[in-house]
Amino acid sequence: MNSVLVVDDDPIIVSNIIKGFEMERFAAEGTSDYRETIRIIESKHPDIVILDVFWGNSEDSFGIDVLREIREKWDKDALPVFMITAQGESAQLLESMNLGATDFISKPFTIAGLIERVKRTLEEGPVPPDADPLEPWSERIAGRSKPILDLTMNVWKAVRDKSDILILGETGTGKDLVARMYHQQSMWCQKPLKIIYCPNVSDTLFESQLFGHRKGAFTGANEDRAGDLREADGGIALLNEIGELTDIQQQKLLNFLETKRIKPLGSNEDIHLDVVVLAATNRPLKKMVDEGIFRNDLYQRLSKGVLLETPPLRKYLDDIPYLVEHIIQEINLTATSKIHDIDRDVIELFQQLYWDGNVRQLKNCIFEGARRCIGGKIILHDVAGYIERHCIKFLDEEKMLCLEDFNLQLDTAYPVFKQKLKDAEKKYLVHHLQKNNWQVPKTAESIGIKHRQRLNELMREFKIKKDQ
Secondary structure (H helix, E strand, O other): OOEEEEEOOOHHHHHHHHHHHHHOOOEEEEEOOHHHHHHHHHHHOOOEEEEEOOOOOOOOOHHHHHHHHHHHHOOOOOOOEEEEEOOOOHHHHHHHHHOOOOEEEEOOOOHHHHHHHHHHHHHHOOOOOOOOOOOOOOOOOOOOOHHHHHHHHHHHHHHHOOOOEEEEEOOOOOHHHHHHHHHHHOOOOOOOEEEEEOOOOOHHHHHHHHHOEOOOOOOOOOOOEOOHHHHOOOOEEEEEOHHHOOHHHHHHHHHHHHHOEEOOEOOOOOEEOOOEEEEEEOOOHHHHHHOOOOOHHHHHHHOOOEEEEEOOHHHOHHHHHHHHHHHHHHHHHHOOOOOOEEOHHHHHHHOOEOOOOHHHHHHHHHHHHHHHOEOOEEOHHHHHHHHHHHOOOEOOOOOOOOHHHHOOOOOOOHHHHHHHHHHHHHHHHHHHHHHOOOOHHHHHHHOOOOOHHHHHHHHHHOOOOOOO
């Protein structure tokens, strides 16, 4: 008989949940005491714990504290923990995800639905939530891995503290999306978000773009222009690619950040603006400061708030299934022919690639696959051309696997192409097994396969043996 521990300080909720599980022949027990929760787990070893994030009217999220202590003693596979959450608990939800909560049940919920999800988890392992628990964060990078949860949590902390942020990250990692996350969760969410790209333009045009101008201020100024910063007044402005600014432009921007005042070109009017300024770049600003390319005083002003780094895709490859699902949903919003599936072999290949163009490159690859696919399912043949042109670099830096090494051509028959791709995958697996002295658990961990059983399956599939 499976057993359930219900932890909530509302006796009615506890009683109703217990009755529901008992009717389904579960052994169910409830408590509202912190220490009692740990004692019951240690002595009775329940199969699953159902835990409310907040207990009663307390301002402290005791549920997080209990989850933290549980995870210090029992891992996610040994003891699944369901968290009951309410709308507006995004920060606590993120932290509980980071601590290894198994699933999330959003209020209001039905006991029958809760029991069904518990049964599925006990029978099949953790299942994806019916509804995205981070749904209030509609503007965010898709994923559940630690790098993404850490990033989202840090954005929330910046919002809570009303901090300016400097966003650093490689091209294609979603820096502008981080700015939209900040805007969506902030007190300025009903005010404008102005994304300003800092191109390589003359200093005069830069001033006109940011600060505005009066008619006749310079040749071609045929009418008044408010300027991007003034259009963002009362809200948030993101200065994207700030590492491209000239020294004069850096100085003018610093003056504005210090005073929050602008003077449009051709005008004597001094205008005060109430605008939060975020900045983003893919350039190494600290190195540029050391080399005298970027002003140290501006760097110090930009980084005195919160410094956020958007991780490269290769740091959270486990999230590729979430990203793929998100991208396909985006495609289906506008596409005439809907995508309903993507082959597992494609996902597994995606998780082996380096992705130097990050999520943007993954998105481009899936878009091309969607255009080429037949019948609404993306297969290897549909993305082979894009991968061959743009993604030939695999994660293994010591022994790069290049699709060209296997003589893959776009006009190759699909069965031949797939076999050659499998040859590449086999070579990749053998290399890492040899590198880790044929220790399957260590090899699985080193290449990002969560469960060693999956690596054993692949070894059987490819007929890989130790003497190879």
